[in-house]
Amino acid sequence: MSVSAAIFDMDGLLLDTERVCMSIFQQTCEAQGYPFLEPVYLSIIGCNAGGIERLLRQGYGPQLDYPKLRQAWRQRYHARVAESAIPIKPGVQALLTWLRQQGAPLAVATSSDRELAEVKLRLSGLAPLFDSVTTGCEVVHGKPHPEIYQLAARRLGVDPRHCLAFEDSNNGSRAAVAAGMITYQIPDLVQPDETTRALGHRVLPNLFAVLEELQQANGRVPLPA
Known part of the structure; x- marks a missing residue:
């Protein structure tokens, strides 16, 4: 057939995209005082928004202010995507x-x-x-x-x-x-x-x-x- x-x-x-997105995530973590945990980041590749939140909360623990991190990460990423292909x-x-x-x-x-x-x-x-x-x-x-x-x-x-x-x-x-x-x-x-x-x-x-x-x-x- x-x-x-x-x-x-x-x-x-x-x-x-993935290298761009990972770099922006690392920058966002550093700006907000979180370590960049590469294994945790790699675990979210291919997940939708719900899966990303769940895995990041698991990986970073209760000290993570996920809404704040997500908003800052999203703003940086949107700016990059809007600027160039x-x-x-x-x-x-x-x-x-x-x-x-x-x-x-x-x-x-x-x-x-x-x-x-x-x-x-x-x-x-x-x-x-x-x-x-x-x-x-x-x-x-x-x-x-x-x-x-x-x-x-x-x-x-x-x-x-x-x-x-x-x-x-x-x-x-x-x-x-x-x-x-x-x-x-x-x-x-x-x-x-x-x-x-x-x-x-x-x-x-x-x-x-x-x-x-x-x-x-x-x-x-x-x-x-």
């Missing part, structure tokens, strides 16, 4: 162009809220390539729950089992696999752990490698019956 649709995470997969990750343009040539509808499924997602996609020039955008504020359960991928597939009118999904994070990869999608993980800041690797999805170094694999298969992938 040929590819019916492709659904992409955004931050760390389409856009080189986030760089596009290697292979993005080539893969999206090829999938379009195959006639596959394309969607974004991101844990970011809609305002931020639309700004980042517009400034990057990628927005016109996607048929729909589904965001973390539109679902009850964030990644690794499959809800956001299920909703994105439903908006495209495609069975999730007939979708390719592309992710960088462990949380996102678990979500896509749980939705029944053929999942490619291209790690960014966090490498897949043993539990994630055990899911049996494809882990490749970059999107150029994904494109080469799909082209060699003539656009056909082993989708479930």
